[in-house]
Amino acid sequence: MPESWMRRLTAQAIAFVTGVAAGELHPLGAGQSRAAFACFAVLFLLSMWGYVRSRRGRLPVVAATLILCAATFFLGWARYSRSVTLDDPGHVSNFVSDSWDRRASVEGVVISDPEVSADRVTFTLSPIRIQPEGPGTDFRDVSGGLVEVAIRRTARELYEEYSRSVVYGWRIRVNAPLLNPPGEVNPHGFSYREFLADQGIFGVQTVTVSWGSPPPVEILDQGEGFFLKEWALAIKEKILSVYIRTIPYPQSTFLAGVTLGVRAPLDGVMCVFQGHDRWVLDECRVAGLTHVLAVSGQHVTLISGLFLVVFSIFRLPLRVQAPLIILVLFIFLIITGMPPSGMRATIMCSVTIFLMALAPGAFQSSLIFSASSAAMIILMVNPRFLVQPSFTLSFAAILSIGIISWPINRALARLRGWPFLYAAASVIFLLALGSYPLYDRIPNPGALAALLAFLAGGFVWCCRKASDTALAATCSYERLPLLVRLCVSAQAAVLIGMIFPLSSYYFGRLSLASPVANLVALPLAGLIVPLGLVAGLVGMIPGPGLFIALIINAANDCLIKVFFYVAHLSTLWFPYPFIENLTLGRLAVYYAAVALMVWHEALYIYGRDIFYKYIVNPPSPVIRRNAILLGILALAVAAGLTAGGLRRPPAIPPKILRITFFSTSFGSAAAIQDPAGRTYLVDGGLDSMDKRSNVGEKILAPFLLKQGITTVGGIVLSALGPEHSEGLATIADGFKVLRFYDPAPIPDWAAFSSTAATDSAQGFRIFLEHLNDPALLASKHKPHVRRLYDAYAQLSVTMARHGVPRIQAAPGVRVADIEDGSLPFPFRISFLGPERSGGNIKDQSAAIVVSYGEFDAVFTGDLTEHGLESLAARMIGASRADPDALLIPDHGGSPAARAPAVGRTIRPGMVVCQGGNFKLLYGMSREAKTLVDEAKTEYDATLTYYRDLFSADRVYDTSRDWAVVIESDGKKFGVKTLKGRTL
Numbered sequence: 001m002p003e004s005w006m007r008r009l010t011a012q013a014i015a016f017v018t019g020v021a022a023g024e025l026h027p028l029g030a031g032q033s034r035a036a037f038a039c040f041a042v043l044f045l046l047s048m049w050g051y052v053r054s055r056r057g058r059l060p061v062v063a064a065t066l067i068l069c070a071a072t073f074f075l076g077w078a079r080y081s082r083s084v085t086l087d088d089p090g091h092v093s094n095f096v097s098d099s100w101d102r103r104a105s106v107e108g109v110v111i112s113d114p115e116v117s118a119d120r121v122t123f124t125l126s127p128i129r130i131q132p133e134g135p136g137t138d139f140r141d142v143s144g145g146l147v148e149v150a151i152r153r154t155a156r157e158l159y160e161e162y163s164r165s166v167v168y169g170w171r172i173r174v175n176a177p178l179l180n181p182p183g184e185v186n187p188h189g190f191s192y193r194e195f196l197a198d199q200g201i202f203g204v205q206t207v208t209v210s211w212g213s214p215p216p217v218e219i220l221d222q223g224e225g226f227f228l229k230e231w232a233l234a235i236k237e238k239i240l241s242v243y244i245r246t247i248p249y250p251q252s253t254f255l256a257g258v259t260l261g262v263r264a265p266l267d268g269v270m271c272v273f274q275g276h277d278r279w280v281l282d283e284c285r286v287a288g289l290t291h292v293l294a295v296s297g298q299h300v301t302l303i304s305g306l307f308l309v310v311f312s313i314f315r316l317p318l319r320v321q322a323p324l325i326i327l328v329l330f331i332f333l334i335i336t337g338m339p340p341s342g343m344r345a346t347i348m349c350s351v352t353i354f355l356m357a358l359a360p361g362a363f364q365s366s367l368i369f370s371a372s373s374a375a376m377i378i379l380m381v382n383p384r385f386l387v388q389p390s391f392t393l394s395f396a397a398i399l400s401i402g403i404i405s406w407p408i409n410r411a412l413a414r415l416r417g418w419p420f421l422y423a424a425a426s427v428i429f430l431l432a433l434g435s436y437p438l439y440d441r442i443p444n445p446g447a448l449a450a451l452l453a454f455l456a457g458g459f460v461w462c463c464r465k466a467s468d469t470a471l472a473a474t475c476s477y478e479r480l481p482l483l484v485r486l487c488v489s490a491q492a493a494v495l496i497g498m499i500f501p502l503s504s505y506y507f508g509r510l511s512l513a514s515p516v517a518n519l520v521a522l523p524l525a526g527l528i529v530p531l532g533l534v535a536g537l538v539g540m541i542p543g544p545g546l547f548i549a550l551i552i553n554a555a556n557d558c559l560i561k562v563f564f565y566v567a568h569l570s571t572l573w574f575p576y577p578f579i580e581n582l583t584l585g586r587l588a589v590y591y592a593a594v595a596l597m598v599w600h601e602a603l604y605i606y607g608r609d610i611f612y613k614y615i616v617n618p619p620s621p622v623i624r625r626n627a628i629l630l631g632i633l634a635l636a637v638a639a640g641l642t643a644g645g646l647r648r649p650p651a652i653p654p655k656i657l658r659i660t661f662f663s664t665s666f667g668s669a670a671a672i673q674d675p676a677g678r679t680y681l682v683d684g685g686l687d688s689m690d691k692r693s694n695v696g697e698k699i700l701a702p703f704l705l706k707q708g709i710t711t712v713g714g715i716v717l718s719a720l721g722p723e724h725s726e727g728l729a730t731i732a733d734g735f736k737v738l739r740f741y742d743p744a745p746i747p748d749w750a751a752f753s754s755t756a757a758t759d760s761a762q763g764f765r766i767f768l769e770h771l772n773d774p775a776l777l778a779s780k781h782k783p784h785v786r787r788l789y790d791a792y793a794q795l796s797v798t799m800a801r802h803g804v805p806r807i808q809a810a811p812g813v814r815v816a817d818i819e820d821g822s823l824p825f826p827f828r829i830s831f832l833g834p835e836r837s838g839g840n841i842k843d844q845s846a847a848i849v850v851s852y853g854e855f856d857a858v859f860t861g862d863l864t865e866h867g868l869e870s871l872a873a874r875m876i877g878a879s880r881a882d883p884d885a886l887l888i889p890d891h892g893g894s895p896a897a898r899a900p901a902v903g904r905t906i907r908p909g910m911v912v913c914q915g916g917n918f919k920l921l922y923g924m925s926r927e928a929k930t931l932v933d934e935a936k937t938e939y940d941a942t943l944t945y946y947r948d949l950f951s952a953d954r955v956y957d958t959s960r961d962w963a964v965v966i967e968s969d970g971k972k973f974g975v976k977t978l979k980g981r982t983l
Contacts, residue, residue: 006369008065013372015069019076020383028081036078043071080383086202092145093202095132096180104178105131106147106205107139107220110170113261113337116163118268122150123167124201125174135175135214145202148181149174151217155210158217165236168337169229171221175214176205184978185663186699186963188706198384232334235540236260242539243532245546247553250280251560254293255553258525259532261295261336272564278571280564287570288499288514289563292525294390295336297398300345302529303332304353322357326350341394347374348398367402371395389506393498400497401490407598408496409489416476422462426455434512435573444736487522491515501590505582508705512577513570524563531556578734581705585645592642650677651707652967655823657852659966660703661887663958663978664695666935667723667915668891670859671703672850674816675823675970678713679704682848682859684727685915696730704735714739714815715804716829718861719845720771722791723891723915729791732798740799743809743834743846743861744792746770753800756793764789773841809834809846811874825853825970832858832874833867842890843867849875849883853970856882858908860889865899872905884909884973885966891915892942893935903949910954910975911946912964913939956981 028036050064086093095104108127115122127142153159161167181204184191196202207216239260243252250269256262269280284290292298307328311321333346351370375395378385385391415423433439433451442448477485495515503510511517531552539549582590596603614627651673652658658673667686673679685695704712712735715728720743731737746752746766756763767789768777779785799806807813815829833847845861863871868889875881886908890897892915902908939959946955956964962978976982 004061008068010369010372011065011069012072013369013376015072016076016376017372017379017386019073019078020080020379020386021076022073023077023080023084023383024386027084028077030085030087033078033081033085036074036081040071040075040078043067043074047071076379076383079380080386083200083383084197086145088143090141090143091202092127092130092142092147093180095130095140095142096178096203098180100177100179102177103134103175104205105135105139105173105175105214106178106203107173108142108147108171110167110172111146113165113168114163116262116267119153120150121159121163122148123162124199125149125172125205128171130178132178146200147174147178147203147205148196148201149205149207151207155207155216157210158207159210162217165233165240166222168233169222170219173218173220174205174207175212175216175218176207179204179206184962186703186978187660187965188703189699189963190702198388200382200384228331229334232331236335238540239533239536242536242546242549243553246535246539246550247557247560251557254560254563255528255532255556257293258295258299259529259536261339261342266293271568272561273568278568280567283564283567283571286511286513286574286576287517287521287567288511289517289521289567289570291393291397292521292563295339295342295345296394297341297345297348298522298525299529300329300332300342300349302526303533304329304349306530306533319357322353325353339390341390343378344371344374344391344394344398347377368399371399371402389502392506393502396498396502397494400493404493404497404594404598405486405489408492409485412477412485412489414477416473416478417471419459419463420476422459426459429455431516434575436575439512439575439577487519491518494518496594501582501587504579505584505587508578508581508702510577510579511574513574516574517566517570520566521563524559524566528556528559528563531559578701578705578710580708580710581702583645583648585647589642589645648708651679651709652677655969657827657850657855657968657970659850659857659885661912661914661956661958661964661966662695662699662703663962664699664727664915665693666891666893667695667721667726668718668887669695669700669727670887670914671700672829674713674818674827674829675852676818676827678816679709679711680714680716680815680829681712681728681731682716683718683724684715684729684731686723687726694730695727697727700727700731701734704731709735711736712738714741716741716809716815716846716848717743717795718848718859720744720788720792720841721862722787724862725791725795729795729798732795732802732804737799737802737804739815740804740806741809741813741815741831741846742796742806743844744770745772745808745844749796749806749808750800753793753796757797757800760793763793767792771841771844773839776841815848823970827852832871833861833863840864840867842896843870845889847871852968855884855968855970855973857885857887857966858883858906859887862891862896863889863899864896865901868896868899868901868906872901875906881905882907882909884968885975886911888913888942888946892939894938897938897942898945902946910956911950912956912958913943913946914958914964915939 047064047068050059050067051061053059054061054064088094106125106127107129108125110123111126112124125147127145127147129139129141131137131139151158151162181193181196181201182191183193196204209216240256240262243255247255250266250272253262253269254266257266266279266281266284271278271280271283281290284293304325307325308321311324316324329346329350333342336342348370351373352367355370378391433442480488499511499514535549535552535556538552539545541548610627615624618624618627654677655675657675658671660671660673662669662671662685664685668683669685670682671679672682681700684700687694704710712731715731715737717725717728717740732740742749744767747770752763752766752770755766764780764786768780776785776788796806809831811831811833813831815831816827817830818827828851829848830851831846831848834844842862842864843866845863845867847861847863848859850857850859858875860868860871872881875883883906886902886906888897888902888911889899892913897913902911943955943957956975956977958964960979961981964975964977966973966975968974974982
């Protein structure tokens with residue numbers, strides 16, 4: 001393909017992707033989308049006319065190309081806007097409901113590989129027709145949208161049957177409620193509805209039992225007819241069988257994931273090394289190795305290289321090899337379930353191989369062309385893939401390696417002698433600084449910036465003073481092996497182009513272990529993938545095949561264990577810090593700076609030519625004047641865009657109090673954002689039963705980071721139960737916390753924290769002695785008491801390690817007090833309890849009141865009926881008996897939450913019941929299920945009690961209303977929930 005045509009097609013693909021991005025920022029309405037499609041058609045015809053004219057020399061080719069770019073831009077904009085316009089009456093979104101009592105029958109084709117986890121199997125269904133009112137009613141044809149089907153493990157036979165890859169392509173009928181996926185449950189949190197919508201999924205069906213009339217799932221057609229698909233899936237099943245028989249678990253599931261694209265391969269797998277209770281998937285996330293688990297460019301490249309070697313052995317010409325390898329890649333894509341990263345890698349690799357066959361010299365120049373072409377094809381199918389992290393990270397990684405690694409390699413090649421040694425020593429020092437325990441000794445980001453500036457200054461000084469030519473000849477970057485240089489430049493490029501900016505933008509976390517772990521893990525994956533494929537293919541040979549596969553996978557077993565060990569050591573040696581989420585504007589400024597770094601030489605030459613042509617030697621003074629004015633205007637626009645991009649809007653309007661009650665699985669968690677802009681946290685919720693979901697990491701940290709909050713004014717622990725404390729240690733470990741307010745009656749808290757860190761048994765004894773609760777002492781061997789201590793001890797040890805001052809909660813102690821005239825009304829957070837130490841642990845709760853002008857909100861902790869009576873007396877004494885908002889005590893899960901004091905003595909304007917999102921997990925013990933059922937019964941009784949006591953519109957429930965947000969200007973207040981309720 002001629003170079004000029006490649007550049008033109010690349011420009012069209014980039015214009016289309018830009019149009020899709022414009023649609024994401026500003027989607028068009030239905031009428032505007034039709035107008036955009038019309039603009040595309042007109043501009044496309046005009047560009048074709050322009051190309052005809054250009055062949056006759058009557059119009060520049062660049063003009064026709066620019067017109068076609070405008071056409072494809074409108075096409076991308078209209079295509080994205082059309083994908084988010086759901087006005088078609090036959091779209092799936094028009095059949096969903098929020099009721100579990102309304103069953104629907106959905107007929108469709110399974111179009112994804114099943115994702116198997118410990119408690120469910122999930123796959124995507126492309127619906128053909130739907131009975132929205134359930135079996136026995138009329139079917140309606142479906143014109144758009146997909147459905148996600150989840151089969152719980154409780155439906156045993158169905159769970160086993162649909163866990164196999166052969167279900168891909170089956171036509172089935174699912175009889176279950178067709179639900180609207182849940183949206184954003186907490187502010188700045190994860191929206192499952194948006195996540196599924198980006199994949200074109202707008203409805204969810206969950207099957208919990210395997211029996212019923214009609215059956216929950218019926219097979220209508222097993223998809224015979226497409227021989228390539230059947231053949232590919234049959235090979236996949238056989239290779240999986242070989243893996244199961246030749247390599248132990250969990251190495252077999254890891255191998256299935258990296259070679260066959262089995263979804264969620266390490267879900268539910270614990271650390272393979274004794275004495276550690278971490279999840280392998282979490283260790284891979286900390287080490288920055290999760291990309292290895294997804295089918296990506298590395299896997300496709302390895303497969304291409306493997307078959308390239310095989311075909312070369314038979315001396316096939318490249319033009320014959322190319323279509324065969326492309327066919328193999330698309331079969332591999334079918335086997336892996338066609339994930340976005342696999343589609344991108346397959347299309348890019350196919351285009352590159354095709355160009356290599358036609359024009360061998362076009363290999364390097366085809367990178368941007370193949371990447372942009374792959375992006376255009378994928379986004380043409382589903383434009384909403386653009387905002388998916390897997391899509392963006394995948395393309396960012398390959399473009400970083402292709403574009404940024406070359407300038408980095410060229411810059412590093414200049415390092416010789418002492419500058420090279422100084423740079424190497426600085427890198428080693430920074431890696432050590434990012435590991436435990438040095439990382440915890442960095443006082444603040446300013447100190448880190450000063451250290452980096454000092455190292456940069458030392459490097460400049462070293463470059464100017466270096467004069468040892470003998471050392472430069474023997475010690476330089478260029479003398480390193482080629483493979484090492486390629487790995488270093490590629491890793492640096494990925495860090496600059498993908499990991500640093502996009503980890504911040506999407507996840508708010510940064511893997512400090514990634515540079516080191518990937519240097520070891522990527523070569524390991526380069527051995528594991530081809531060995532695994534060879535073992536799987538050889539193992540299908542009757543007779544000695546399985547024995548040979550066993551020998552090959554014995555080596556793979558060792559390599560996979562080394563991979564696990566790299567991830568495990570990364571977790572032990574390196575932290576996984578939270579970082580402020582980049583805004584879209586800051587991300588644009590960052591990539592503009594990276595572009596300047598990559599193309600600075602070309603831009604300098606171009607700018608110099610412009611300067612001499614129009615400023616130094618202009619054709620006329622008028623042209624010089626206009627050029628100077630245009631230059632000043634361009635600089636002003638660039639400065640304005642940079643300043644606007646770097647600016648982050650305030651988290652809340654000025655002089656407004658905002659209290660957010662989060663929706664957690666169970667327990668209490670709230671944030672107080674005061675009118676002066678500071679943020680305080682009250683409690684941190686309860687971890688999930690399987691310890692895989694932490695409220696601090698999943699809810700509180702995103703809430704803070706996406707608002708640019710990295711400093712917490714104070715953490716208030718209102719009660720000692722784990723449902724209040726388990727999420728707070730994560731915040732204390734990842735954010736700067738100014739103060740810790742603690743209700744525990746432990747006089748020498750520093751000594752206790754030190755003891756708890758070194759001697760858990762002794763710390764447990766000290767903890768129980770100071771609490772002096774007879775009920776706890778009598779049941780100290782019960783798991784729930786130990787969990788209570790573990791949560792508090794972990795929080796205390798973390799606070800002490802970071803040097804956070806601890807303040808004993810007591811009546812009259814103030815968390816915040818602003819009366820200096822900077823606000824229109826005084827603002828105060830103060831304690832109304834605990835009244836006493838010792839006795840019932842729940843009555844040792846630290847009740848607090850938040851006051852701003854005429855507005856009051858009261859947090860009651862876990863107070864019992866006796867504690868609430870005492871609190872009511874203190875509130876009457878403080879003239880706070882009629883608060884505007886009250887958090888129901890004990891998260892509504894016990895009879896104490898229905899104490900008569902509320903309503904008789906304490907008369908709130910509204911109440912919030914927090915923490916009733918009860919979930920039963922597969923594998924939960926019968927005793928635990930009984931406790932959950934009892935708590936749910938109590939919670940429902942509490943809601944009924946308060947709805948009878950007050951009007952229903954004054955009772956808010958975070959399990960049904962999702963997060964509850966209260967805002968006040970000091971005179972009046974308003975309430976809104978993420979479910980849409982307002983007051």
